[in-house]
Amino acid sequence: MDMKTFGYLYYKARGYSREDILKEAEIDDEEYDFFEKNLKEVIEEIEALRPQADNIGIDFVRLTRYIYERESDQTLGISRPDAVKVRAGEIVSLPAVGKINMPDIHLYKAIEQRRSLRDYSDQALTMDELSFLLWCSSWAKDFRSNEKNEITLRNVPSAGARHPLETYLDIRRVEGIRPGLYYYHPIKHCLVLLDNAPEKADQIFEACLRQGMVASAAVNFIISAVPYRTAWRYGQRGYRYLYLDAGHVGQNIHLASEAIGAGACMIGAYLDEAMNEALSLDGTEEFVIYIASIGKKKN
DSSP: OOHHHHHHHHHHTTTOOHHHHHHHTTOOHHHHHHHHHHOHHHHHHHHHHHHHHHTHHHHHHHHTSGGGOOOOTTTTTOOOOOSSOOOOSOEEEOOOGGGOOOOOOOHHHHHHHOOBOOOOOSOOBOHHHHHHHHHHHTOEEEEEEOSSOEEEEESSOOGGGOOOEEEEEEESSBTTBOSEEEEEETTTTEEEEEEOOHHHHHHHHHHTTTOHHHHHOSEEEEEEEOHHHHHHHHGGGHHHHHHHHHHHHHHHHHHHHHHTTEEEEEEOOSOHHHHHHHTTOOSSSSEEEEEEEEEEOOO
16 A cells, blocks of 8 residues: 555545545545545445444453453464564575674663664664664574474563564665665574565655655664464463564664664554555564664764
């Protein structure tokens, strides 16, 4: 879904007039007529689901209480999900974890000076610095697998060590790495190139609602969730833990960024459909849950 489609649906579903939709969604008459003809069912679905959406937050908290819990798939003996998704593509090696030049900063200092930074310099990150950010937020220091269970252990906590999050990198300025969209393999500590077309960066920028820090960042961390990895053990309550886990990752990204003279801005405002489409995710079995723009501080 592009911004024009979203704009039409957003304002149409809210009862805006044709003239206002043309202005607010930045579309012309021909595009409006096309949407009117082809998106009627989508508008009807939005209108039908809106009453349910009005109380979804309250219902989510209420219905994921233990009193409503059923036996989990793990308890029922259903096969466990993989701890890491299989990815294919060109491999980009990163500095080995044991050889990363770890920055020296007092924890209290990193916490004290942490701020959401939205304005970055043009300086590129080094591969060492990128490796450090990944070590702090996504790297798997241990991998355990058998027929009954499969887990990774990382430098961030996760409910039941399920670690349902995957890390994608929208690399724009990192020394020695071509700009493009990459997947980070947490066990092998390497990148897998997914797409290096220049249009991909523009697509991600648009999906992030054209927020300037996304375009000016040296790298954007895009965190996705694979919910069944946690729900297999915890059922529907596991969806609560996805967001807790994402918060842990976000804070580590912030503190690690401070350690390398950079800053980060965590992003929750993005167009879900467009972000999932940019990463070729289905939005159900895997979906974008959090984004972090990262860049060097000015001066």
